[in-house]
Amino acid sequence: MVRRLRAVLSLAVSAAAAPLAAQGTAPQNPTLRRAVQAFDNLNLPQAISLAQQALGQRLGPGDQEQAYTLLGSAYANQPDGFDKAMNSFKQVLLINSERVLDPNRTPTKTLVAFNMALSTMLLVRGLQVDSSSFVVGQGAVPIHFTVTSPAHVRVRAVSTKASVTIDSTIENGTVNIRWPATLANGDPLPAGDYTVVVDVTAEQNSFSSSQRVHLAAGAVDTLPHLTSVPGYSKLPDTEVPPRSWRPLGVAFLYAGIAGAGTLALENSQLGSANRRELSLVAVGVLATGVVMMLKKPSPVPAQGNILYNKLLDEQLIRRNADIATQNVALRRQVRLTVTPIPAGK
Amino acid sequence: MKRALLALALCALAAPASAQFVNVGVQGVFGDYRELGPALSYNGGGLGGIAEVNWHKFSGDFQIAKINYNPSSGSAATDKFTSTQFDAHLRWFLASGVSLETGYTKRDISPDFTTQDFTAIRAGVRANYGLGPGVNLLLRGNYLAAAKFSGGGTAPFALELGLGLSVGKANNRYRFTADYEFQRIDRKTTISGTDYKVPIQQAMARVGAAIGLGR
Numbered sequence: 001m002v003r004r005l006r007a008v009l010s011l012a013v014s015a016a017a018a019p020l021a022a023q024g025t026a027p028q029n030p031t032l033r034r035a036v037q038a039f040d041n042l043n044l045p046q047a048i049s050l051a052q053q054a055l056g057q058r059l060g061p062g063d064q065e066q067a068y069t070l071l072g073s074a075y076a077n078q079p080d081g082f083d084k085a086m087n088s089f090k091q092v093l094l095i096n097s098e099r100v101l102d103p104n105r106t107p108t109k110t111l112v113a114f115n116m117a118l119s120t121m122l123l124v125r126g127l128q129v130d131s132s133s134f135v136v137g138q139g140a141v142p143i144h145f146t147v148t149s150p151a152h153v154r155v156r157a158v159s160t161k162a163s164v165t166i167d168s169t170i171e172n173g174t175v176n177i178r179w180p181a182t183l184a185n186g187d188p189l190p191a192g193d194y195t196v197v198v199d200v201t202a203e204q205n206s207f208s209s210s211q212r213v214h215l216a217a218g219a220v221d222t223l224p225h226l227t228s229v230p231g232y233s234k235l236p237d238t239e240v241p242p243r244s245w246r247p248l249g250v251a252f253l254y255a256g257i258a259g260a261g262t263l264a265l266e267n268s269q270l271g272s273a274n275r276r277e278l279s280l281v282a283v284g285v286l287a288t289g290v291v292m293m294l295k296k297p298s299p300v301p302a303q304g305n306i307l308y309n310k311l312l313d314e315q316l317i318r319r320n321a322d323i324a325t326q327n328v329a330l331r332r333q334v335r336l337t338v339t340p341i342p343a344g345k
Numbered sequence: 346m347k348r349a350l351l352a353l354a355l356c357a358l359a360a361p362a363s364a365q366f367v368n369v370g371v372q373g374v375f376g377d378y379r380e381l382g383p384a385l386s387y388n389g390g391g392l393g394g395i396a397e398v399n400w401h402k403f404s405g406d407f408q409i410a411k412i413n414y415n416p417s418s419g420s421a422a423t424d425k426f427t428s429t430q431f432d433a434h435l436r437w438f439l440a441s442g443v444s445l446e447t448g449y450t451k452r453d454i455s456p457d458f459t460t461q462d463f464t465a466i467r468a469g470v471r472a473n474y475g476l477g478p479g480v481n482l483l484l485r486g487n488y489l490a491a492a493k494f495s496g497g498g499t500a501p502f503a504l505e506l507g508l509g510l511s512v513g514k515a516n517n518r519y520r521f522t523a524d525y526e527f528q529r530i531d532r533k534t535t536i537s538g539t540d541y542k543v544p545i546q547q548a549m550a551r552v553g554a555a556i557g558l559g560r
Contacts, residue, residue: 247476254474254482258508258525261486265504265529267544271383274417277375277550278508281525284552285482285510292476298515 029054029063035070044074065095072117076110085110089117097123097209123148124198124209129179133337136188140178141338143196145209147171151202157181157213159194166196181215181336188334191217193341211340218335222327225320234309238299251289255282366517368397370555372524374410377417377548378428380460384421387414387460391427393551395522404444405435410551426459428452430549434467442473446485450505454495461545462495463530467505479517483509489530498534498543505529517557524551 027033035050051070059067072088075081092099092114101114127145134140143166147153150172157164157179166179179196181189197210228234262278372393379386393410410430416422430452436444452463469487476482489503506527513520530545 250474250476250482254472254484254508257484258506258527261506262527262548265506265527267379267529267531267546269382269542269544270379270546271386273377273379273546273548274388275548276388277377277525277548278527280375280550280552281508281510281523284523285508288476288480288482288510288512292480295477298478 025062025066027054027063027066029057029059029067031057032059032063032067032070035067039070039074044078048074048078061095065092065099068092068095069099072113073107073110076113077107082109082113085113086117086120089114090121093117093121093123097125097207118148121148122151122200122202122205122207124200124207127196127198127209127211129196129211129213129338129340131337131339133335135335136180136182136332137186140180141213143177143179144175145198146174147200149202149205151200151205154199154201155179156197156199157189157194158197159190159192161190161192164189181338182332186332188217188332188336189215191215212343214339214341216337216339218337220331220334222330223323225323226316229312229315229319232312232315234312235302235305237302237306237309239302239305240299241297243293243297245293247292248286248289251285251292255285258282366399367558368395368517368520368555369558370395370397370520370522370553372410372522372551372553374412375550375552376410376412376414376428378414378460379544379546381543385460386417386420387422387426388417389414393553395551395553395555397555402438403436404438405433405448408432408434408551410549412549424456424459427455428460429455434471436471442475444471444473445469446471446487448487450489458495461532461543463492463545465489465492465500465503465530469505471507478515479511479513479520481509481511483507483511483524485509489528492530492532494532494534496534498532500530500532500545502531503529513555520555520557522551522553522555525549526551 032054035047039047051067055067068088068091072085075085125146130142132141153171154168155166167177193214195210195212199208374391374393377388389412391412395408397406412428415425432450434448436446438444446469448467450465454460454462467487471485474482485507487505492500492503508525510523511520526549528547532543534541
């Protein structure tokens, strides 16, 4: 019978010490070490006394957490110590919101006190951004976390290059969000390091948790703009017309009209004129006609070619506008890879 | 003559401010002048000038020519005279190089009454055909209306015929010009109740160079 009692007691002590053992590190503070030792020896009043002494001293965050955990565990197993246990666990959670107790190795009373403390606080726990790789518009980054009380939750991704709101809603319990990693206009976020920040607010209480992630963007193959329409080339805007008799013909016509007109208009009463003036100018006109006929014609605008070139230009502008539109879509189809950055890096 | 030259110069100076293009040039002038009958015929030469303005569908020119006429060989005339002729043309472009033309012509004779001073208003058409860049042929015909003579009389039938050539740079900066003008004026005068035909005929050639100013 005595053996049996000893065995039960030993089991209870080892279970009570489980929350402390879960931390895995020995306390730095000697008083706290003595408190842990007293707790291990089931001398709970001495453990409480020493832990409180230790808290009166300068402790690191790890020792503080351990001291409050010890106090919570000790109070939980003391008569009328439940409220004190809860308050101690609240302090633990304020120091480390991610703190959990192993339900298989923790006494029920301790576990109840811890969970009660947890349910009365507004916390974001277990914020996790999953590694993912996807093409923009065809996937998203999974984000999970737990909100311990009903609260307004706002999730943001913040970097020096951009800041976007991922989600804003009222949540409680486990929250799963899918982050498309795009800007408001649908363009992918610029590559770089981002901090995913979860802000929760309920009345005057608020809490914030964050996780840094690295966003890498894959190369984008955009189409180059065209400088000419493939398979078509521009035609010269001018063309040299073939030689023609027309200049000489017109010169003959003009000189002929002037000569014939002069002959017709000459007044017979005045005798025949010497026509020196007419000859001088008419010879000049005819000579010019001959020269212009023999001369290589000057290039003249080729209306057909000009229209053809205009159509080509319009086609080129249209094609480049299409390419620009395609490039916008291609730039949005970039592959993004999101990787969480471990804390402390 | 001085007044006419001054007007020509003023036109050339004032025009570039508002005109699209202005040409000014100097010309050597040759003339053949006949009046009354074969016995009164003269020929001679002299100098002339031109200022031409183009503005949208309008164009115009002022020409002046001073010719020293001498009796031609075989002529019974004995007196020399100087003819100073001022011409103004104003044109409105219709289409295909054809323009309506109007204007004024005035010929002063010195000494007075050697032959007839003459003024008239002209109205007609002008055709301009481009043989190539900077090369143009001109043909014009005008009726000379409201003719007046220093010795009196009328000219119900008075015509003018012109042939021109312009060769120069395509931008119109420099041009060689040649212009032929033939006038037939059937002047009639009445002395003591009797009508007399006193026809006048002049052929004139202007050969020169012009420069383009303005835009």
